Amino acid sequence: MDKIQFQALRIALGMMRSTPTIILLSESGELPLDLRSQALGTKQALKVLSYENPIGNMLIQLYARYNEAPDSWKTAPPLVEALDYAAQILEQEKWPNSVFIYTDGSKDQDGKVGVGVFSEVSELRHSGRMPDFHSICSAEVYAIYITLLKIEQYDIAKAVIFSDSSSALKKVSKTGIDAETDELTLVTRRKLINKRDVQLAWIPSHTNIYGNEEADKLANAGRLLPPTLTPKADYKTFIPKMKEFIYNKWKERFVAIGRTKGKEYCTTVQQPYRTPWFKQYKSLTKQQVTTMCRLRSNHCLSPSHLYKIRINRDNLCQCGEVADVFHLIIACPHNYNHQKILYSYFDKEIEQNPISLHDILFKFNKTEHIKQIALFLNVSNLKL
Ligand SMILES: [Zn+2]
Numbered sequence: 379m380d381k382i383q384f385q386a387l388r389i390a391l392g393m394m395r396s397t398p399t400i401i402l403l404s405e406s407g408e409l410p411l412d413l414r415s416q417a418l419g420t421k422q423a424l425k426v427l428s429y430e431n432p433i434g435n436m437l438i439q440l441y442a443r444y445n446e447a448p449d450s451w452k453t454a455p456p457l458v459e460a461l462d463y464a465a466q467i468l469e470q471e472k473w474p475n476s477v478f479i480y481t482d483g484s485k486d487q488d489g490k491v492g493v494g495v496f497s498e499v500s501e502l503r504h505s506g507r508m509p510d511f512h513s514i515c516s517a518e519v520y521a522i523y524i525t526l527l528k529i530e531q532y533d534i535a536k537a538v539i540f541s542d543s544s545s546a547l548k549k550v551s552k553t554g555i556d557a558e559t560d561e562l563t564l565v566t567r568r569k570l571i572n573k574r575d576v577q578l579a580w581i582p583s584h585t586n587i588y589g590n591e592e593a594d595k596l597a598n599a600g601r602l603l604p605p606t607l608t609p610k611a612d613y614k615t616f617i618p619k620m621k622e623f624i625y626n627k628w629k630e631r632f633v634a635i636g637r638t639k640g641k642e643y644c645t646t647v648q649q650p651y652r653t654p655w656f657k658q659y660k661s662l663t664k665q666q667v668t669t670m671c672r673l674r675s676n677h678c679l680s681p682s683h684l685y686k687i688r689i690n691r692d693n694l695c696q697c698g699e700v701a702d703v704f705h706l707i708i709a710c711p712h713n714y715n716h717q718k719i720l721y722s723y724f725d726k727e728i729e730q731n732p733i734s735l736h737d738i739l740f741k742f743n744k745t746e747h748i749k750q751i752a753l754f755l756n757v758s759n760l761k762l
Pocket residue numbers: 695696697698699701705709710711712
């Protein structure tokens with residue numbers, strides 16, 4: 379097709395065979411055919427996209443699907459390319475005379491954090507690293523902050539900052555009592571408030587938007603730079619780490635002390651609970667919780683324990699055996715009928731057979747289980 383175009387132009391203009399084709403095109407005021415087809419396609423796309431209609435929606439879907447497709451499929455169908463141009467032109471129209479700046483943050487599996495800023499204006503580009511403790515969201519915020527600094531430095535009159543992180547955008551633009559107050563967000567927001575001609579805009583990530591892809595590359599490159607100490611992270615960043623640190627200390631102590639005191643309990647639960655074990659069983663009464671806690675700790679009103687703490691004179695059950703928790707719930711022959719009812723419930727609930735006291739007191743995940751125990755104690759007239 380190109381050859382036919384050149385030949386036709388050569389004939390029409392009467393130019394020499396040796397004339398470079400760009401001159402042919404230029405002289406005749408013609409576009410190269412591929413660009414011409416793009417121009418026509420874009421024009422059509424703009425027209426279709428300019429008002430609500432089914433074809434427009436179909437095209438948008440097609441475009442989205444194309445962008446999700448693996449790269450190997452992409453031989454850039456002209457229609458898609460046309461849509462891409464149309465989208466860019468419509469975008470420009472929204473923010474006339476603005477410099478478009480794309481920002482991105484990234485964090486890899488080793489925890490390294492990078493930021494990238496991309497613009498057609500090369501002075502505005504940036505690739506950098508942040509301390510590892512920063513989250514991906516603060517990296518996105520930091521990228522916006524760096525962009526604002528550059529906008530100041532190079533005296534950019536109007537700019538649009540694009541980010542694919544809606545949470546970062548929300549962070550820096552939100553005001554009010556519940557707005558974030560970490561240092562980085564605050565300084566970024568402060569800078570932003572003073573710049574009326576700087577707009578923030580969200581773009582979807584990984585949709586092949588050129589500027590966004592470039593910002594992503596710069597952020598990835600930034601991660602490989604030497605580590606830095608700034609910007610400082612929000613103290614909240616460290617709270618989960620602090621909690622983990624303290625909990626581990628607690629766990630160590632729990633295990634160490636558990637070797638001598640509360641041995642059975644400690645070997646059973648292995649590590650201390652982070653939240654009360656009964657927190658998830660909302661409908662329990664206070665008494666039911668208390669009883670379970672006592673049974674689990676093995677410090678309850680059983681004759682065996684009352685004897686141990688020198689309240690009872692002996693540790694015996696009416697049946698003559700030592701009355702510890704195990705005996706009262708599982709073994710006492712005087713209470714056989716009630717035990718049977720309790721076991722028929724546990725039989726369905728606990729797979730292990732025979733059922734151990736440990737299973738009954740520690741291995742459960744429903745409120746009903748505890749209520750059954752409470753019921754059993756009640757009908758057996760056991761106050762533990
Ligand atoms: Zn007994």
